[in-house]
Amino acid sequence: MSTQSRPTSAKTNYLLAYNFVSAVLWLTVLGRVVLISKDNGGPVKAAETGKVYQGLESFTRLVQTGALLEVVHSLVGIVRAPIFTTLTQVASRILLTWGVGYNFPQTTANSPAYSSMLLAWSVTEVVRYSYFVFVLGGVGVPGVLSWMRYNTFFLLYPIGISSECWLIYKAIAPASEWNPLFGYALWGVLATYVPGAYMLYTYMMSQRRRVMRGKGKAKQ
Numbered sequence: 001m002s003t004q005s006r007p008t009s010a011k012t013n014y015l016l017a018y019n020f021v022s023a024v025l026w027l028t029v030l031g032r033v034v035l036i037s038k039d040n041g042g043p044v045k046a047a048e049t050g051k052v053y054q055g056l057e058s059f060t061r062l063v064q065t066g067a068l069l070e071v072v073h074s075l076v077g078i079v080r081a082p083i084f085t086t087l088t089q090v091a092s093r094i095l096l097t098w099g100v101g102y103n104f105p106q107t108t109a110n111s112p113a114y115s116s117m118l119l120a121w122s123v124t125e126v127v128r129y130s131y132f133v134f135v136l137g138g139v140g141v142p143g144v145l146s147w148m149r150y151n152t153f154f155l156l157y158p159i160g161i162s163s164e165c166w167l168i169y170k171a172i173a174p175a176s177e178w179n180p181l182f183g184y185a186l187w188g189v190l191a192t193y194v195p196g197a198y199m200l201y202t203y204m205m206s207q208r209r210r211v212m213r214g215k216g217k218a219k220q
Contacts, residue, residue, distance in 0.1 A: 011078060016136040018069065023129035025063045030122035032056055033115060043119075044112050052118065053101075053109035060118060061097040068094070085203050088196055093121070095189060096164055100171045103178075107170040113163040120160030127152060150208040157204075161197050165190060 033043075036055050040046035047053075067090050073079045074086040096117070101108045108114050131149045134141040141149075168186050176183025 012136055015073075015078065016133060019129045019132040019136065022063075022066070023126055023133060025066075026122045026125035026129065029056060029060055029063060029118060030126060032059075033118050033122065037115070043115050047112040047115040048110050050109040052115045053105065056118060057101055057105075057109075061102060064093050064097045064121075082203070085199060089200065092164065092189075092196065096167060100167050100186075104171040104174050107174060108167055111167060111170065113166040113170075116159055117163035117167065120156045120163065123152065124156050124160070146211070150204070150211055153201075153204050157197070157201065161193065165193055 032055060033052060036051050037043040037046040040049060040051045043052075070079075070081070071083070071087050071090055074081045074083045101114070127145065127148045131141060131145055134145065168190055172183050172186045175186050
């Protein structure tokens with residue numbers, strides 16, 4: 001092996017391991033949401049009784065914190081994902097896990113929006129990370145996984161974004177009591193969701209068009 005090929009191989013192996021571990025962790029989140037909901041009278045009741053929050057808050061918070069590595073990956077050029085898009089998405093989730101869920105269990109623990117947010121996040125991430133595992137592994141991506149990667153966001157993004165907005169909104173009152181500046185900051189975050197959601201949607205739509213164009217050319 002030449003010295004020029006070693007960095008590429010090391011980078012690929014690292015990204016393959018990162019995406020595989022991330023897929024497993026988010027699959028664990030998804031599986032636990034489903035099992036807790038099943039064992040506690042369904043997703044709404046499990047959420048309203050706080051069982052989902054009790055069983056997953058700390059684990060999900062740690063899993064999502066690990067995604068800060070993706071900002072580093074984009075920043076140093078390990079991946080080609082745009083830094084601003086990556087930073088926006090990761091920062092919003094860090095806010096939800098640490099700033100809202102962790103600090104204000106009184107508005108989060110019994111909210112069905114917490115469960116719907118975790119479902120949207122976990123399905124999205126299992127699909128995304130699994131997709132990259134196949135790509136980086138140099139094997140063909142299963143057709144169903146490719147379809148899910150570039151189509152499920154039409155449904156999952158609205159569920160995730162609306163759940164996030166609701167949890168942030170409900171946290172504003174206790175945040176304001178704790179520190180008025182925190183409450184104003186949360187109002188400011190809510191205001192960014194419209195342009196932020198538009199940015200994420202347009203990014204995914206551009207990625208979808210690029211993939212669909214590639215498939216169209218391959219069939220010719």
